[in-house]
Amino acid sequence: xxxxxxxxxxxGSSRRRGAGRTPGPARGPGEAIWLxxxxxDGFIVGLLSVVFLDVYVGxxxxxxxxxxxxxxxxVLVYLAALFxxxxxxxxLPVAGWVIAAIVALAPGPGGDVLVVGDWRVLLWVxxxxxxxxxxxxxxxxxxxx
Numbered sequence: 001x002x003x004x005x006x007x008x009x010x011x012g013s014s015r016r017r018g019a020g021r022t023p024g025p026a027r028g029p030g031e032a033i034w035l036x037x038x039x040x041d042g043f044i045v046g047l048l049s050v051v052f053l054d055v056y057v058g059x060x061x062x063x064x065x066x067x068x069x070x071x072x073x074x075v076l077v078y079l080a081a082l083f084x085x086x087x088x089x090x091x092l093p094v095a096g097w098v099i100a101a102i103v104a105l106a107p108g109p110g111g112d113v114l115v116v117g118d119w120r121v122l123l124w125v126x127x128x129x130x131x132x133x134x135x136x137x138x139x140x141x142x143x144x145x
Contacts, residue, residue, distance in 0.1 A: 036092075038092055041092060042096025043099055044100075049068065069097075069128050071131065073128055076094075076132070080092055082145060091132070091133075097131070101124075
């Protein structure tokens with residue numbers, strides 16, 4: 001037992017990252033503006049990554065926009081973590097990206113689609129969502145200032 005009456009190894013548990021903070025909305029109007037801008041940025045990243053998904057080098061498809069889109073989504077989630085401890089608000093850029101993905105995957109009025117269903121689209125969806133979600137799940141994001 002430690003001196004505080006807690007079992008050994010537990011005495012520092014109350015000093016975990018985020019302990020004592022209550023999750024909730026952004027703490028000020030400046031933070032709400034930044035988080036809204038990150039939501040819009042996530043949407044823009046989703047649109048740009050789907051536009052460049054059909055890039056070929058010679059006759060070989062190169063889905064570089066899927067990789068870049070996933071990494072940029074990770075950076076946007078990192079930036080959102082600088083403003084809020086709430087996991088739901090940290091996922092706002094991913095929500096913007098998902099909205100763009102739904103728009104891109106939905107058929108148009110004449111049955112037209114922006115993307116064809118092949119392995120590049122699967123890679124685009126997996127990297128676009130799993131990179132930022134993995135960053136949040138790992139618990140290695142910074143605490144807000």
